[in-house]
Amino acid sequence: MADILKSEQSSSSVEHIEAEKGAAPPFLDATELILNMGPQHPSTHGVLRVILKLDGEKVLNTECVIGYLHRGVEKIAEHRTYAMFNPYVDRMDYVAAVSNGLGYCEAVEKLLNTEAPPRAQWVRTILTELNRIASHQLWLGTHALDIGAITPLFYTFRDREEILKIFEKYCGARLTTHAFRIGGCLYETYDGFEQDVKKFCDFVTPKVDEYETLLTTNRIWLERTKGVGVLKAQDCIDLGVTGPVLRASGVKWDLRKAQPYAAYKNFEFDIPTGQNGDTYDRYMVRVAEMRQALRIIRQAVDSIPEGPIMGKVPKVMKPPVGEIYHSIEAPKGELGYFIVSDGSTQPYRIRVRPPSFVNLQALGKMVEGALMADVVAVIGTLDIVLGEVDR
Amino acid sequence: MVARLRGRYGSGIDPKTYLGQNYIVADPSIVYELLQILRDDEQYDYCVDVTAVHYPQRKDQEFDIVWILYSFEHNQRVRVKAMIKDGDPAPSVVALWTTANWLERECYDMFGIRFEGHPDLRRILLPDGWKGHPLRKEYGITQQDSEWVKINLGIESGQ
Numbered sequence: 001m002a003d004i005l006k007s008e009q010s011s012s013s014v015e016h017i018e019a020e021k022g023a024a025p026p027f028l029d030a031t032e033l034i035l036n037m038g039p040q041h042p043s044t045h046g047v048l049r050v051i052l053k054l055d056g057e058k059v060l061n062t063e064c065v066i067g068y069l070h071r072g073v074e075k076i077a078e079h080r081t082y083a084m085f086n087p088y089v090d091r092m093d094y095v096a097a098v099s100n101g102l103g104y105c106e107a108v109e110k111l112l113n114t115e116a117p118p119r120a121q122w123v124r125t126i127l128t129e130l131n132r133i134a135s136h137q138l139w140l141g142t143h144a145l146d147i148g149a150i151t152p153l154f155y156t157f158r159d160r161e162e163i164l165k166i167f168e169k170y171c172g173a174r175l176t177t178h179a180f181r182i183g184g185c186l187y188e189t190y191d192g193f194e195q196d197v198k199k200f201c202d203f204v205t206p207k208v209d210e211y212e213t214l215l216t217t218n219r220i221w222l223e224r225t226k227g228v229g230v231l232k233a234q235d236c237i238d239l240g241v242t243g244p245v246l247r248a249s250g251v252k253w254d255l256r257k258a259q260p261y262a263a264y265k266n267f268e269f270d271i272p273t274g275q276n277g278d279t280y281d282r283y284m285v286r287v288a289e290m291r292q293a294l295r296i297i298r299q300a301v302d303s304i305p306e307g308p309i310m311g312k313v314p315k316v317m318k319p320p321v322g323e324i325y326h327s328i329e330a331p332k333g334e335l336g337y338f339i340v341s342d343g344s345t346q347p348y349r350i351r352v353r354p355p356s357f358v359n360l361q362a363l364g365k366m367v368e369g370a371l372m373a374d375v376v377a378v379i380g381t382l383d384i385v386l387g388e389v390d391r
Numbered sequence: 392m393v394a395r396l397r398g399r400y401g402s403g404i405d406p407k408t409y410l411g412q413n414y415i416v417a418d419p420s421i422v423y424e425l426l427q428i429l430r431d432d433e434q435y436d437y438c439v440d441v442t443a444v445h446y447p448q449r450k451d452q453e454f455d456i457v458w459i460l461y462s463f464e465h466n467q468r469v470r471v472k473a474m475i476k477d478g479d480p481a482p483s484v485v486a487l488w489t490t491a492n493w494l495e496r497e498c499y500d501m502f503g504i505r506f507e508g509h510p511d512l513r514r515i516l517l518p519d520g521w522k523g524h525p526l527r528k529e530y531g532i533t534q535q536d537s538e539w540v541k542i543n544l545g546i547e548s549g550q
Contacts, residue, residue: 067516072532074501075525079532110410237437237463240490251463258466322409325459325470327439338459340444349526351442353459361493390516 031055035372039068043146043376046386050363050375057371062364066357069390077350082108082317083182085347090176092352093388095138098131098167099330101180106261107326107337108182111319117311120184121263122304126197127170127179128262129293129300133204134163135331135383136286136293140211143283143380147224152214159207162200169196183313189304197301201294208290215283225279229366229378232277239362243333243355245382248285249277255329262328267299279381286383318345332356332383352391356384392433400425414470422473423482426458430487435460435469438488441495443502447528453477454504458484475504483508501526518543 038049047068053061073092077085089104090097102124109115116124141156164174169190171179179185215221231241233249246253254271256264272288274281319341327336333355342348359382366378393406396415404425405416417425429435439459446453452474461468475481483506484491495506496515503524506512514521520543522536540546 067518070516072525075530075532113410238489240438240488253463324410325412325440325468334439336439336459338440338442338457349444351440351457353440357493357497358490361490 032060037375039065044379045142045384048360048379048384048386048389050379052372052375054372057373059367059370059372059375062367062375064360064363066360066386066389069386071391073391074350074352077347079346081345082319082347085350086180086182087176087178089352090178091387092354092391093330093332093335093356093385094175095385096131096135096331097176098127098179099135099328099335101178102128102262103326103328103330103335103337105180105182106328107324107339108317108319109313110326111322111324111339111341112182112313112317114183114311114313116184117308118263118305119307120180120309120311122300123185123189123309124180125263125267126297126300126304127167127177129297130163130166130197130200132293132331133290134160136290137163139286139331139380139383140283143377143383144215144221146376146380147221149215149218149221152211155207155211155214159204162203166193166196166200169193181310182317184308184310186310188309194301194304197297201298201301205291205294208287208294212287216287222280224373224377225283225381227276228279228370228374229381230276230278231362231366235365236277236362239365240358241333241362243329243331243359243383244282244285244289245333245359245362247271248274248281250275255327255334259327261326263300264296266303267296269296279377282381316345318343327353330355332385332388333359354388354391356382356386356388357391360384360389396425396428399428412468412470414472416472416474419473419475419479419481422456422471423484426460426471426482426484427487429460429469429471433462434464435462437461437463438484438490438494439468441484441491441498443498443504443526445502445526445528449474451476454481454502456481456498456504480505480507482506483512485509500524503527 033054035052035054037052038044039047049065051063052059073088076088086104089100093100137156137160141153144152167177168174171177171187231249233251236246236249250273252271252273257271269292272285274285321341321343323340325336325338327334335355336353338351339347340349363378367375396404400421403418403421407414439461442457444455454475456473456475458471481504483495493515495509496513498504499506499512500514500516501524521539523530
């Protein structure tokens with residue numbers, strides 16, 4: 001490192017270059033540069049540190065250093081009862097807290113061999129899909145900001161606010177909602193919930209088109225995203241990558257269709273896919289997913305069944321000895337919970353299968369041989385949340 | 392599938408079902424071969440997760456290593472479980488699924504299980520010099536490597 005700096009200084013003197021006429025200046029021989037990006041870099045979306053080995057602008061190798069936000073969630077779980085652990089899951093993927101809660105509650109319900117009542121299933125589906133839109137909006141705003149477009153950030157945050165308002169009215173919290181309980185939902189929908197949700201759908205549908213007018217045919221956006229960070233379908237499967245990243249590579253796989261949970265089997269929706277598996281396709285897939293989410297919400301809100309919102313679950317939950325794996329399609333990919341019960345009130349072990357952690361592993365493959373500036377675009381397009389990577 | 396595997400391994404495997412989910416308890420000596428066959432012949436091409444569970448009271452079988460597999464072709468999941476002794480290495484499946492790389496590193500970090508054949512087995516979430524593996528049952532919930540904290544953070548306690 002010091003050598004490179006020294007040679008750069010000496011190269012600035014005219015004398016030096018003249019003295020070695022014909023031969024390349026010595027600093028050009030320094031083929032490799034180690035560059036440290038993060039953990040406080042704004043484009044790493046939290047505390048991610050990436051060590052880059054560069055040849056000029058070209059990335060030769062990357063190494064991710066993670067764990068700065070490790071709180072030992074899985075260890076905490078072993079010292080809490082099943083219900084007490086519920087709020088903790090919201091703090092993993094904090095931009096999609098509702099999805100985390102849905103996965104956890106459904107996993108424990110499976111272990112208890114019960115099911116939430118239909119009304120709760122419908123409300124869960126609506127809130128989870130609203131959260132999917134909120135997560136994608138936050139992703140789109142920050143991703144575009146990383147690439148150099150500031151306006152989408154203001155647009156998406158303005159519209160995301162409306163979703164957070166619905167959450168606040170429903171359960172009092174905006175971000176870490178703790179909206180669901182094991183066995184159903186704690187709160188009945190408030191008066192005017194359906195109207196609020198419908199109003200939001202009508203409000204946001206033209207806004208999604210508005211995001212597209214800013215980006216989809218924007219020359220700079222195309223140059224920065226087309227052909228960047230390409231991941232082929234086979235590589236995705238090999239790397240265990242799921243969610244929109246997998247679908248953008250042309251694999252039509254979505255857990256909501258493949259193994260339906262909550263109330264998804266009652267609604268009609270498509271799985272948007274891409275072909276090239278590049279950053280642009282992942283953008284298109286996520287925008288299309290926002291529209292599909294709106295389609296699901298519209299169908300769900302018109303057909304919320306009557307009945308209790310909370311099922312019958314014992315006050316003291318003691319699932320029988322055994323283990324279960326349950327996963328859902330979170331906005332970022334497959335979010336799974338592997339729970340081992342020893343028959344007591346506390347889980348013996350909870351393993352969270354985090355989509356962000358697994359997807360981040362693909363970063364090395366995606367930026368190999370790419371330019372330094374593309375690393376920023378690729379970190380953005382993976383849509384990671386460090387709270388979930390580190391747990 | 393079960394019949395095919397049974398014919399091959401006999402009592403080496405023990406297929407079970409709990410709450411509608413299938414899992415196979417396999418002998419550690421054949422588990423790598425079994426995973427390879429599941430991937431190549433039964434199309435379990437997606438390795439969802441590699442994790443472990445610690446049972447300190449179970450003598451000579453302290454750890455359950457769990458592989459969760461999924462098949463896009465059949466839309467089915469299966470879990471493979473092997474019981475290993477504390478201190479014994481588990482087979483690494485990085486050669487079969489690249490995704491296992493970080494998952495096995497996390498497993499090593501949290502439990503201290505060595506994966507034989509892993510290209511780069513280092514800690515991933517905790518810092519490199521840390522002592523102890525937090526998800527083992529004997530590791531207390533407030534326990535920390537106070538020496539590491541003192542040297543690297545310059546404070547008495549990290550809590």
